[in-house]
Amino acid sequence: MREPADQASAMIILGPNARSLMMVRLLLRVTAIGEGAMGLAFLLVPNLPALILFGQRLDSALPENIGRFVGAALVALGVACWRAAEDVESRATSGLILAVLIYDVIAAILLAYAYLGPGLAGMGLWVGLISHLVLAIWCVASLRYGRLATTGK
Template identity: 40%
Template sequence: MNKTLAVTAIGEIVTGLALVAIPALVGELLLGEALVGVAAAAARVAGIALIGLGVACWRSRPLEGMLFYSTVVALYLAYLGLGGGLMGVLLWPAVVLHTVLSVLLARAWLRGAAE
């Protein structure tokens, strides 16, 4: 595997984990303003996407990266709708869409593991 790609993937995963865990601090350090409220929720979705990108690039596993992203973002958006106090008109359709995509991706991943 290309070492540059591996280092980049690790960097994206670490950045994604920081955005998920402490979005306010990451915003403060990067942009000079804390990310709060809706900005923190959006930063967490971006963090989940960065982790998925890192997983996809790590050892060339795009299916696993997309499966990770779609599953975790479906769970996080559902959490926001059920207990996070944030809910727009497209929240639940997005949860359903990502859940369906996660099931399809999981089936493809399991088929590939069985081969």
């Protein structure tokens, strides 16, 4: 694996394609860390992320267990993104980025609905909503890069 200084040098020498690859890799790493951390929180202490996002605790065993299932899915997503960051030019990685895009858009919609509908709002709701929107835009840019790289247009 290259050292960060080597990667920066490679970006300058190789030009825009290398920079695009680095940005896709960074997207996958950021997603892996963010979703993996949130997943671990939901898996281990589901009331904590619920309180941070929605301002309320999960009030019985059923929502706590559903929160743990959400946590397991987010940890799996984080692991998939981390592994895909090593092969950013593969079609499978493109598919994963599309799946993350769909997830980010739906997550942003659900967070907005939680606020606008039932009025749930924890201190992290807006951070989560804006983060998912930014990541969705980043996914679109990454997918566009992948299409351009494979077609050469």
